[in-house]
Each structure stands twice: as C-alpha cells, then as structure tokens.
Amino acid sequence: MTIPTIASYPIPTDLPQNRVNWLPDPSRAVLLIHDMQEYFLDFYDSAAAPIPTLIEHIRQLREACDAAGVPVVYTAQPGEQSLKDRALLQEFWGPGLTARPERAPVVAALAPRAGDVVLTKWRYSAFARTDLAERMQAWGRDQLIVCGVYAHIGCQVSATEAFMRDIQPFMVSDAVADFSLDRHLQALDYVAQRSGVVLDTAKTLACLRPAAAAETLPANPAALKADVAALLQIPASDLHDDDNLLFAGLDSIRLMSLIERWRRAGATLAFIDLAERPTLQDWWQLLEASQQG
Known part of the structure; x- marks a missing residue:
C-alpha cells in the first residue's frame, strides 16, 4: 500500500487537556520541522486546508526560533533508498519516496537555510539512525518542539521517543497535518495524555517571544x-x-x-x-x- 490521497479538513482548534504544564523555553528548546518534503505534501490539495495554514505556522515558528536563538532541525527522507534501508517500511508503504526521488526536497517556502541541521530520516522517529539526541545534548537542550507531517506517524513517534529520552516534547497542534481530522486529533490526544504537551502556534510563539523587559533580581x-x-x-x-x-x-x-x-x-x-x-x-x-x- 501507499499513502492515501488526503481530503481537505479543518485544523482542529479544540485542544486536548494536557497532563503536565510544561512550556517551551527558548534557552532549552529545539525546533523539529518533520518531513515537510514535496513528496509527502503531494497527497494533499496544496491550496486547501490544512496545507496553507500548516506552512504559514511553521514559517512563523521558524522565524521566532531564529530570533530567540533556538536551533532548527529538519528531517528529510533520502530520494534513493535501498531495500535494506527501507526494510519493514517497504511492506507497509511500498517504495515511498524512492518512486519519485525528484520530490525529495523540502517545500520551497520552508527550505532549510545555512546553519539549519538536516537529518537523513530512515524511520518514523527523528531519533532513529540519526545524531539528534547527541546534538541536543551538546547544545544543552532538553525540549523538542515538533511540527510537520504526518502527525500520527513520525511526529507522534518522535515526540514519544523524546519523552523516553527525558526530553520534553511539544506538539504544535496547528502546525502539524495528518491523513484526516480523526488521525490529527488522535495524535494530539496521545501526546497530551502520554508523552508531552500540545500547544497551538500562538501559545508557542508567545513562549518563544517573551515580552521585552530588563532583567531584574528577586526583590525578596x-x-x-x-x-x-x-x-x-x-x-x-x-x-x-x-x-x-x-x-x-x-x-x-x-x-x-x-x-x-x-x-x-x-x-x-x-x-x-x-x-x-x-x-x-x-x-x-x-x-x-x-x-x-
């Protein structure tokens, strides 16, 4: 089988109740832009919901992270993958991106810039066969803000593996997209209840862009x-x-x-x-x- 054609659906605005009250901290966070490659977006109507909002919100998150000094990391599957590299993915999804290697680039509106880290993606998790964990440790970072596609597959699994590595994950509810509204909601609920915190873009930006004020010492x-x-x-x-x-x-x-x-x-x-x-x-x-x- 392959990825199905994805019908337009509205990005949910009613968020699940989080079990913990973590908030993104610019001094601790890394932004993960997950699999925003042309191939994976080709299954949507690019002019219809949720894609225009998805891309715009990720762009806003990336700009806020740039301003706050938050590292930006991308995952991207390679256009050429051997059967050995695809392994069990071949049985679930067929040849995938290897059938259309020309669609491997990240969408132009979010193309990685000099200084961004691009990890070669081999499995659902952004941590699998990559040095993401080691990079975060070297940067002194222990929070991961997750956006991109698909919410209930790579985004959810990456967030959950972050949790298992004692990294606080945040899934941005209106900066991820999925196969359907039901799948989107399923991913948000799982992360909120089992492995992290679900926030919308506005709340995440507010955390990344604190009001400018002079630092003061505690008065008492x-x-x-x-x-x-x-x-x-x-x-x-x-x-x-x-x-x-x-x-x-x-x-x-x-x-x-x-x-x-x-x-x-x-x-x-x-x-x-x-x-x-x-x-x-x-x-x-x-x-x-x-x-x-």
Missing part, C-alpha cells in the same frame, strides 16, 4: 521562591526555604539559565556557588552578598 525571598517555582513549573507553595532544589528537580540546564538571567541583572554568581548550597535560604544570602559586593 518570596520573589526568589516564585522565580524558582516558575522555573520548576510547580506552585511556589510546594517549595520550602530549606528544600534541596536539586532534589526538587532543578537540573543543571535550568540552573544555568537562572544564573545567566541573574548575571544579566547584575549578580556575580557562579554555577558552583548555587550547586553547593542548593536551598532557597542559601540562595537568598548569596544574592544579597552579590548585590552588596
């Missing part, structure tokens, strides 16, 4: 607690002054993002200062000493 211990709670994405009431914040989930990546923000506001703290004394009461003393210095 309560403000410090609120700052750290927001970073951990938990209620401030869950934190106590003598809690070990490393045990509470504050990993090295988040700690570095906090230090960098405080440094921009004028603090002279080092990573080791906070890591060796990982409680709110100690951090407040260090902040006060830093400001006095």
Whole structure:
C-alpha cells in the first residue's frame, strides 16, 4: 500500500487537556520541522486546508526560533533508498519516496537555510539512525518542539521517543497535518495524555517571544521562591526555604539559565556557588552578598 490521497479538513482548534504544564523555553528548546518534503505534501490539495495554514505556522515558528536563538532541525527522507534501508517500511508503504526521488526536497517556502541541521530520516522517529539526541545534548537542550507531517506517524513517534529520552516534547497542534481530522486529533490526544504537551502556534510563539523587559533580581525571598517555582513549573507553595532544589528537580540546564538571567541583572554568581548550597535560604544570602559586593 501507499499513502492515501488526503481530503481537505479543518485544523482542529479544540485542544486536548494536557497532563503536565510544561512550556517551551527558548534557552532549552529545539525546533523539529518533520518531513515537510514535496513528496509527502503531494497527497494533499496544496491550496486547501490544512496545507496553507500548516506552512504559514511553521514559517512563523521558524522565524521566532531564529530570533530567540533556538536551533532548527529538519528531517528529510533520502530520494534513493535501498531495500535494506527501507526494510519493514517497504511492506507497509511500498517504495515511498524512492518512486519519485525528484520530490525529495523540502517545500520551497520552508527550505532549510545555512546553519539549519538536516537529518537523513530512515524511520518514523527523528531519533532513529540519526545524531539528534547527541546534538541536543551538546547544545544543552532538553525540549523538542515538533511540527510537520504526518502527525500520527513520525511526529507522534518522535515526540514519544523524546519523552523516553527525558526530553520534553511539544506538539504544535496547528502546525502539524495528518491523513484526516480523526488521525490529527488522535495524535494530539496521545501526546497530551502520554508523552508531552500540545500547544497551538500562538501559545508557542508567545513562549518563544517573551515580552521585552530588563532583567531584574528577586526583590525578596518570596520573589526568589516564585522565580524558582516558575522555573520548576510547580506552585511556589510546594517549595520550602530549606528544600534541596536539586532534589526538587532543578537540573543543571535550568540552573544555568537562572544564573545567566541573574548575571544579566547584575549578580556575580557562579554555577558552583548555587550547586553547593542548593536551598532557597542559601540562595537568598548569596544574592544579597552579590548585590552588596
């Protein structure tokens, strides 16, 4: 069998309830533009929903990531694939793109630019037989924003494998497309309930484009607690002054993002200062000493 002809359908606007309250952070995220090749879009009417909206929303996400310094990664299947390389895909989908290798390029409106990473895609998951995980680790990134096609196949599987690698995945509900509205909704529901967070483009852009404001240091211990709670994405009431914040989930990546923000506001703290004394009461003393210095 092959990919079916895909009828036009409206992109859903009613989103499933997420089980967790993660939000994309420009200092932690990578944008994955998944399989936006001419071949895979040829099964749609390019002038009808959902394609024009899909392409426009991915373009907006890519621009916001460029502005925020978020790495952009593409997956693209090669036009030439041996039977050994296709393996079980051959039995499910036939020759696929190898029957039309001239349609291998990413659509012109989203063509990769110098500096973007293009991974050769061999299986449903963007992590399979690629160095995506290693690149993200080298970049110090632990969030993956997923957009592209097809939502219930490669996008969902890539998001779920990210989760299994302790990378927070985000599926952008109106920047993915699928075989049908039902399949689209199925993918959104699975990710929201089992492996990540579903957000629309507007919410994702708001996270990537925070309102411009001068960085400031916490004005008092309560403000410090609120700052750290927001970073951990938990209620401030869950934190106590003598809690070990490393045990509470504050990993090295988040700690570095906090230090960098405080440094921009004028603090002279080092990573080791906070890591060796990982409680709110100690951090407040260090902040006060830093400001006095």
